[in-house]
Amino acid sequence: MEVEKIQRVPSYKMLAEALVQNILDGRLKVGDALPTEAVLCDSFGVNRSTVREGVRLLEEAGMLLRNGKKLLITHPSREQLGAQVQRAMVLKEVRIEELWEGLFILDPALAELAALRRTEAAVEALAANVKATEEALDRGDPVVQLDIEFHSLVAEAADNHALLVAREPLGRLLFPAFDVVMTKVGSAGDRLLTAHTAIFEAIRKKDAAGARKWMEKHIQDFKRGYEVAGVDMRTPVVQVQKTSAAR
Amino acid sequence: MEVEKIQRVPSYKMLAEALVQNILDGRLKVGDALPTEAVLCDSFGVNRSTVREGVRLLEEAGMLLRNGKKLLITHPSREQLGAQVQRAMVLKEVRIEELWEGLFILDPALAELAALRRTEAAVEALAANVKATEEALDRGDPVVQLDIEFHSLVAEAADNHALLVAREPLGRLLFPAFDVVMTKVGSAGDRLLTAHTAIFEAIRKKDAAGARKWMEKHIQDFKRGYEVAGVDMRTPVVQVQKTSAAR
Structure with missing residues (x-):
């Protein structure tokens, strides 16, 4: 019965959360470039579209700054x-x-x-x-x-x-x-x-x-x-x- | 020269913003079902993937609640x-x-x-x-x-x-x-x-x-x-x- 209550978490959300955790822990610092899509696919064992959606969430939360082709870690503004x-x-x-x-x-x-x-x-x-x-x-x-x-x-x-x-x-x-x-x-x-x-x-x-x-x-x-x-x-x-x- | 300063706004963001405006204006009320993907494609003249991304942003902002296959308008929790x-x-x-x-x-x-x-x-x-x-x-x-x-x-x-x-x-x-x-x-x-x-x-x-x-x-x-x-x-x-x- 309890199994019904389990909420599925989409993989792009799990990826976004994992990246946030890396920023909170200080492993990814402000100004650091986000690893490339290929590296993220590899590290997390997910496909490109999952990576793209996860990265979009982070951008939306104001934690990524686009600099030309690069995405840099940043903190959301007030x-x-x-x-x-x-x-x-x-x-x-x-x-x-x-x-x-x-x-x-x-x-x-x-x-x-x-x-x-x-x-x-x-x-x-x-x-x-x-x-x-x-x-x-x-x-x-x-x-x-x-x-x-x-x-x-x-x-x-x-x-x-x-x-x-x-x-x-x-x-x-x-x-x-x-x-x-x-x-x-x-x-x-x-x-x-x-x-x-x-x-x-x-x-x-x-x-x-x-x-x-x-x-x-x-x-x-x-x-x-x-x-x-x-x-x-x-x-x-x-x-x-x-x-x-x-x- | 000024043209360079114009920031492109992706169409999924414009769609999300338009939906938010409809919610703020009260045209879409809490408990209302979000129009179907087909209707949104039609109304805004965008393709399905744009609609999906826009809808995802709204979900992320806590403004949509999944109820089976339906998406209902809701307000984000504290x-x-x-x-x-x-x-x-x-x-x-x-x-x-x-x-x-x-x-x-x-x-x-x-x-x-x-x-x-x-x-x-x-x-x-x-x-x-x-x-x-x-x-x-x-x-x-x-x-x-x-x-x-x-x-x-x-x-x-x-x-x-x-x-x-x-x-x-x-x-x-x-x-x-x-x-x-x-x-x-x-x-x-x-x-x-x-x-x-x-x-x-x-x-x-x-x-x-x-x-x-x-x-x-x-x-x-x-x-x-x-x-x-x-x-x-x-x-x-x-x-x-x-x-x-x-x-």
Whole structure:
């Protein structure tokens, strides 16, 4: 009876899993070339089409980079990792208020850590972002991408890779949803710039309490903007940007 | 010159992306059968092998469920979504202290929300988990899976799907890493049970402050356990469980 429960695993999946294991173990390192199809056929005792399908899975997972005819081992980017989770959140009809609540918990804590740990390079990256945001607002250009980037830079400065990867899809989904407020509430751009500037200054001065406090105010202000614009935060979030599946 | 920069997108990827878009738009709903290969060939003007490869990508992304000969639309599970992120964290050599810090920020906030929002069903699920943990400790069985589940149940009770998905890989990677403390520090099991019981009771009584405080203590205790066991939390985390890639 138990035999019925056994799930067949296709051989291309087993091959992909075996290659992943080799990467996790460090036997295949970033920048190494993947062994040729012929070598893989030989090593695993499978045919060429199995090898090709297995390799395609690995490419899809962002673990291979095509360089001319060669395939090099690489690590998936934060964007690639986030794309799948992001899509799932849209599918599950996650509401804007849920994303907001998530960043209301995460971003003030990350701002505090950023103030304690930031490097000079992180300060420079934040300074450039704030300057670009100011210029974009002057020109009347959209600042959605700069807004996403600002919060990611703060998270990067906090130097916690687990949280950095975990929060990425939330930022990518929430900040584009703020566009509706930006177009309806005239002062929203100025308020955003004031907050980003204050958060940046606090991080630069290593003022952890100030960075947290300003980030908290800033995320609160997001909610206030929704209220002023008369938009319901219980609306399910929509996919604004292309996912990376077609790249 | 610019033409060189254009990236060719293989047709199976374009097909997969088009199907995803149909699912996101709600034209294909959960439980619907995927159109047959012949229909897909016709609708998209591609050949069978392209359709097969595109469909395989969708299956890989956890968006199709095989039911006999039929393929039904489904949403990826939290575990499937987490697997890719989890693997990336191992690849990036995320340290145990980074995971710990992530849950030190997230889990107390989630416990607080859980106390405010928990349903009767959530209370029952937590009660069953605490009871099973007590019995496993009595028998001297490992409680890693129950520990992961307890924290996931708290996150579920907080009723925020964005955070639920985001924190899953952190819990799945961190709690197994506690095994080393459990085997070295005799009192670790009792301390875990005391904390889980107190958190559960606070959530049951809708005591938000108590739930937060006990969860904070509990996650702090994790770090203390590492110190007592003399294990360095700067160690990169390892993949303890099989990823779902081979399922």
